[in-house]
Amino acid sequence: MTTYLVPLVLIGGLTSAGVYLLLERTLTRMLLGLLLIGNAVNLLFLTVGGPSGNPPVRGRTSDGQTATADPLAQGMILTAIVISMGIAAFVLALTYRSYRLNSDEDVDDDAEDTRVSQSSGEAAGDDEPSTPDVRRDTDEPDELDALPGYEGSR
Amino acid sequence: MSAPAVLTPLPVLIPTLAAAATLFAGRRPRLQRAIAVLALTAVLGVCCALVYYADRDAPIAVHVGGWGQSVPGMGPLGITLVVDRLSALMLVVSTIVLLIVVCYAIGQGIRDGDERQPVSIFLPTYLVLSAGVCTAFLAGDLFNLFVGFEVLLSASFVLLTIGASAERVRAGIAYVMVSMVSSLIFLIGIALIYAATGTLNMAELAVRLEDVPAGTRSALFAVLLVAFGIKAAVFPLSAWLPDSYPTAPAPVTAVFAGLLTKVGVYAIIRTHSLMFPGGALDRVLMVAALLTMIIGILGAMAQSDIKRLLSFTLVSHIGYMVFGIALSSELGMSGAIFYVAHHIVVQTTLFLVVGLIERQAGASTLQRLGGLAAASPLLAIVFMVPALNLGGVPPFSGFIGKVALLEAGSQNGSVLAWFLVGGSVITSLLTLYVMARVWTKVFWRARADAPEGALASASPAALLDDSEDIAYTDRDDVGRMPIGMVAPTGALIAVGLALTVLAGPIFAYSERAGAEVLDRDQYVTAVLGGGG
Numbered sequence: 001m002t003t004y005l006v007p008l009v010l011i012g013g014l015t016s017a018g019v020y021l022l023l024e025r026t027l028t029r030m031l032l033g034l035l036l037i038g039n040a041v042n043l044l045f046l047t048v049g050g051p052s053g054n055p056p057v058r059g060r061t062s063d064g065q066t067a068t069a070d071p072l073a074q075g076m077i078l079t080a081i082v083i084s085m086g087i088a089a090f091v092l093a094l095t096y097r098s099y100r101l102n103s104d105e106d107v108d109d110d111a112e113d114t115r116v117s118q119s120s121g122e123a124a125g126d127d128e129p130s131t132p133d134v135r136r137d138t139d140e141p142d143e144l145d146a147l148p149g150y151e152g153s154r
Numbered sequence: 155m156s157a158p159a160v161l162t163p164l165p166v167l168i169p170t171l172a173a174a175a176t177l178f179a180g181r182r183p184r185l186q187r188a189i190a191v192l193a194l195t196a197v198l199g200v201c202c203a204l205v206y207y208a209d210r211d212a213p214i215a216v217h218v219g220g221w222g223q224s225v226p227g228m229g230p231l232g233i234t235l236v237v238d239r240l241s242a243l244m245l246v247v248s249t250i251v252l253l254i255v256v257c258y259a260i261g262q263g264i265r266d267g268d269e270r271q272p273v274s275i276f277l278p279t280y281l282v283l284s285a286g287v288c289t290a291f292l293a294g295d296l297f298n299l300f301v302g303f304e305v306l307l308s309a310s311f312v313l314l315t316i317g318a319s320a321e322r323v324r325a326g327i328a329y330v331m332v333s334m335v336s337s338l339i340f341l342i343g344i345a346l347i348y349a350a351t352g353t354l355n356m357a358e359l360a361v362r363l364e365d366v367p368a369g370t371r372s373a374l375f376a377v378l379l380v381a382f383g384i385k386a387a388v389f390p391l392s393a394w395l396p397d398s399y400p401t402a403p404a405p406v407t408a409v410f411a412g413l414l415t416k417v418g419v420y421a422i423i424r425t426h427s428l429m430f431p432g433g434a435l436d437r438v439l440m441v442a443a444l445l446t447m448i449i450g451i452l453g454a455m456a457q458s459d460i461k462r463l464l465s466f467t468l469v470s471h472i473g474y475m476v477f478g479i480a481l482s483s484e485l486g487m488s489g490a491i492f493y494v495a496h497h498i499v500v501q502t503t504l505f506l507v508v509g510l511i512e513r514q515a516g517a518s519t520l521q522r523l524g525g526l527a528a529a530s531p532l533l534a535i536v537f538m539v540p541a542l543n544l545g546g547v548p549p550f551s552g553f554i555g556k557v558a559l560l561e562a563g564s565q566n567g568s569v570l571a572w573f574l575v576g577g578s579v580i581t582s583l584l585t586l587y588v589m590a591r592v593w594t595k596v597f598w599r600a601r602a603d604a605p606e607g608a609l610a611s612a613s614p615a616a617l618l619d620d621s622e623d624i625a626y627t628d629r630d631d632v633g634r635m636p637i638g639m640v641a642p643t644g645a646l647i648a649v650g651l652a653l654t655v656l657a658g659p660i661f662a663y664s665e666r667a668g669a670e671v672l673d674r675d676q677y678v679t680a681v682l683g684g685g686g
Contacts, residue, residue, distance in 0.1 A: 022335070027327060034334050041341045048349030073348070076297055080341060083304050087334060090311055094318075094327055101320045108324050110397050116456055 007047045014040035027095040027105040031088060038084040042077045049073025158207040158214040162235050164200045165245055165288035168193050173281035180274035187260050190277045194253040194284065201245040204237050209663065213238035213670070213680040215294065215357075230355055230681065234294030238677055239667035240491060241291045244420055247495045248291070250649055251412045251502050252284050254642045258506055259405035259616075261638020266513065266616040276316065276617060283309035283409070290417045294681060296344050296354040299421060303340065303385070307333050310414060313406045314398065317618040322401050329398035336384035336391075343377035350374060357681035359429050360674050368434070375430040379422065379439075386418025388476055389446040392469045396453065399468075400461035403617045404509025407461060411468050412502035416494050419475045426479050427487065427671045439480035440570050447473030447581040454588045458520040460508050460596070464501070467544065467588060470581055471497055474559055477574050481562050488668030489558030492661055496543075496551040496653055503540040503646045510536065510639060511596065516610030516629055520592065524601035533635065534597050539647050541593065543654075545586035551653035554661065556582055601626065 014036050021033030049070040054061050056071035099105050172193030179185040208214060214237040221232025237245075259276070286306025293299040311333075315326035348354055350370060351362040363371055380391070387395040395415070399407050426439075450470025457463040475497070478490025512518045514530055527534045543550035556578065563575040601607040610626040653660060670676055 022331070030331055034331070034338070037338050041338055041345060044342065044345045045348070048345055072354075076344075076348075079297075079301065083301075083308075086308060087311075087330070090308070091327075091330055094315065094323055094330065097318050098323050098327065101323060107327055110325075112400075112459055112462060113397065116458070116462075 004047075007043055011040045011043050011047070014043070025106045027091070027098060027107065030107075031091045031095070034091075035084065035088060038080065042080055045073050045077050045080070158204065158211070158237070159216050161200050161203055161207070162214055162216040162237055162292065163218065165197050165204075165249070166235075166285050166292060168197050168200070169281045169285040169288065173278045173285065176281060177278040180278075183263075183274075186274070186277050190256055190281060191253070191260070193281065194249065194256055197284070197288070198246070198249045198253055201242065201249045205239075205242040205246050208237050208239050208242040209666065213677050215681040230358075233298050234355060234357075234681055235292040235298075236294035236357075236677065236681060237292065238680075239663065239670050240420075240423065243491065243495060243663065243667060244291045244416070245288060247498050248287050248413050248416075249284075251498055251646070252280075252287070252409065254646045254649075255405050255409045255412075255502065255506070256280060257645075258408070258509070258639055258642040259403075261636055261642065262405065262509070262513075262616045264638055265636040266614045275312065279309050279312045280409075282306075283313065287413055287417060291420060293356075295356055296347065296359070299424075300337070300340055300344060303417070303421075304337060306414065306417065307337065310410060314402045314410070316403065316406070319618070325398040325401040328394060332384060332394040332398075336381050339377065339384070340381035343374065343381055346377060347374050355681065356424065356428055357678045360431075360678050361682070363429055371430060372434045375425065375435055378425050379435065382418045382421045382425065383442070384418075386415050386422060386476075387446075387469050387472055388442050389449050389469070389473075390442075392446065392450065392472070395469055396457075396462050396465040399465045400459060403615075404505060404512060408502045408505035408509070411465065411505050412498045415468065415472055416498050419472065419479075419490075419494055422476070423479055423487070423490070423671065427482075428674055428677060431482075431672075431674065433480075433482040436480045436482055437570060439476055440574055443473045443476035443480055444574050444577045445473075446470065446476060447577050451581045451584040451588065455584065455591075460511070460518050460520065460523075460592060461505070463588060463592065464504055464508065467585055468501055470585070471501070471544075473581070474556065474578060477578065478559050478562065481566050481571065482672075483562055483565060484665070484668050484672055485558060485565060486562035486668075487671055488661070488665040489555060489562050491667050491671075492551075492558060492664040493555035495660070495664070496555045496650075499646060499650045499653060500540050500543045500552060503643065503650060504537075504544065506639075506643045506646060507533070507537045507540065510635055510643065512611075513614040513639070514632060514635060515596075515601075516612075516614070516626065516632075519606075520595045520604070521606045522601075522604055522609055522626075523596040524599045524604040524607055525597075527597035530635065532640070536640070536643055536647065537597070538593070540650060541589040542586075543650055545589050546582040547586065549654060551650060551657060554654070554657050558661070 018033040018036030018040060021029045021036065024030060024033070049072070051067065053065045053067035053069040056068050095105050172189050175189050176186045179189060204214070216235045217230050218233040218235060221230060259280070283306050286302050286309055289302030289305060290299055293302050311326065311330050314329055315322050344354060347359065350366050351359055353359060353362060384391040399410055402410065447470050450466050450473065454463050454466035454470060457466060474493050475490045478486045478493060508518055510533055511523070511526065514533060515523055515526055517523055543552045546552040546556045559578060560575050563571045563578070595604070608626050609623050610629045612622050612624045612629065614632050
């Protein structure tokens with residue numbers, strides 16, 4: 001089996017360009033990156049699907065070839081194209097929504113994540129106040145005494 | 155055609171048709187709800203029958219459209235659906251969870267939803283998600299598994315960003331991007347495997363991959379493991395999960411946490427034992443399992459939002475399953491299978507309980523919560539049982555699963571396995587610590603002691619999250635917990651307890667499933683020998 005260099009170089013080039021774009025923070029670039037890698041994978045399927053040949057339809061020949069091309073690889077490429085088209089449409093909708101909400105299309109950090117990482121080392125945010133409230137009368141009825149039929153320490 | 159052959163495609167077919175029906179019934183919410191509940195109940199019935207058949211006979215293989223074997227020695231031409239004990243168990247547990255969560259979502263929608271709620275798309279999308287999950291469990295070839303993943307992922311994108319608030323769009327973008335990258339890596343793996351073997355049917359791959367050189371085989375396995383590792387949230391590929399899941403509505407988070415990562419774990423089990431046996435990458439998997447457990451639970455300790463905290467425990471407990479798989483022994487595999495079933499149920503229950511807490515107290519962060527034990531003792535019990543179960547307190551099912559894994563680890567006897575045994579004990583204790591921390595903050599201390607206890611969200615929200623912060627005292631009385639939400643939660647707790655009470659038969663079943671998964675001949679003969 002002969003291997004053609006051009007598709008392989010194309011696959012490599014498309015993938016690296018796709019990865020580069022995917023590492024950006026702008027949504028449209030990330031989407032373009034995804035699409036580039038998707039196309040690279042489709043090309044990979046076509047390349048590994050064996051040599052070219054007659055169309056996989058009974059009785060059809062093309063250019064006097066003897067072998068028949070692999071229909072499965074083409075089927076898988078078609079499925080992958082349809083799926084990536086649907087996802088691309090959804091990502092575009094999300095991008096537009098993000099643009100409407102924030103008037104930019106950059107991906108933000110998780111606010112809660114930032115908060116948690118900054119609060120480490122200091123007093124954990126959800127703990128009780130570090131200094132107890134000494135003026136508080138602990139015999140006073142409080143929330144826990146509100147149980148039905150239980151009058152607490154009153 | 156025999157009864158099992160007729161039943162096998164139904165878990166995919168019924169939810170898909172029901173999704174179409176609910177879409178047409180978009181203007182009639184009652185009809186929509188009835189269709190969704192009926193469809194999932196029917197699927198549950200079918201799956202129970204499939205468990206019976208798969209356990210009684212050999213694995214069931216169905217060649218869709220009759221595209222079976224064409225030439226002796228060649229694999230099936232078309233799509234193959236396979237049910238063995240493992241996939242049947244996964245199907246039943248997931249359908250139970252799907253059915254209960256849809257009841258919860260409906261109960262919540264009836265009580266707290268209003269005319270702005272995007273209900274008309276929620277149920278159809280949810281049913282598509284169910285169909286995707288079932289496809290992934292039934293798939294007999296890699297490309298069909300990929301399609302199953304894509305179906306459930308596309309549905310999950312919509313569910314995660316429902317209402318499209320700023321927070322959900324942000325989380326949704328990260329989730330979509332990470333999922334798509336994992337799908338592309340999976341696709342690359344599929345292309346490479348096709349190049350190496352010329353087939354994608356899993357049973358035929360099991361035969362043909364033996365002729366592939368060991369180095370190439372490990373490389374193919376590694377590509378698939380990265381793809382599934384992202385989906386299953388195995389460290390270091392897990393950072394996306396606690397970032398995206400907590401923003402979704404409670405029932406959506408619950409079903410994602412229960413099912414989506416487990417589909418990844420299931421795919422790892424299949425590739426590890428069926429297609430690439432021999433444990434070429436077991437050591438890598440063990441190290442990943444250890445790091446997943448420890449780092450996941452350490453992350454959980456630092457959180458104050460309960461949903462995020464639970465997402466971290468979810469990541470951490472994926473480590474247990476990967477541990478069981480990486481041992482490559484019968485006991486390890488059956489322990490992992492039992493643990494998957496247990497964890498699907500208990501993690502979903504906890505997220506449903508958080509939904510109830512959020513509704514009753516108007517917050518899901520420890521900074522604001524307090525005094526719930528007095529306000530709602532029922533809620534306290536409902537939280538307590540699954541929390542102890544997750545922590546692995548005897549006699550709950552979490553304990554049984556962990557004991558099986560520890561035993562399998564000690565049987566293995568290697569240094570790394572002992573490290574993992576130690577790591578899983580520590581993780582279990584830390585899980586208990588995390589749960590106790592939630593318990594003391596949310597239920598025992600007075601709300602006045604919470605740093606932000608005076609704040610709460612204005613009104614209980616079902617699917618949208620645009621509620622504003624107001625003073626807790628100004629919050630309208632939300633009333634008792636709606637029965638439509640408590641009853642499903644209670645039912646799921648009951649399922650978790652049933653896993654404990656019936657642990658004997660269920661663990662025996664998972665032992666048979668584990669043995670069947672490791673002995674590949676039954677699976678291969680069912681697919682290649684029978685011919686449909």
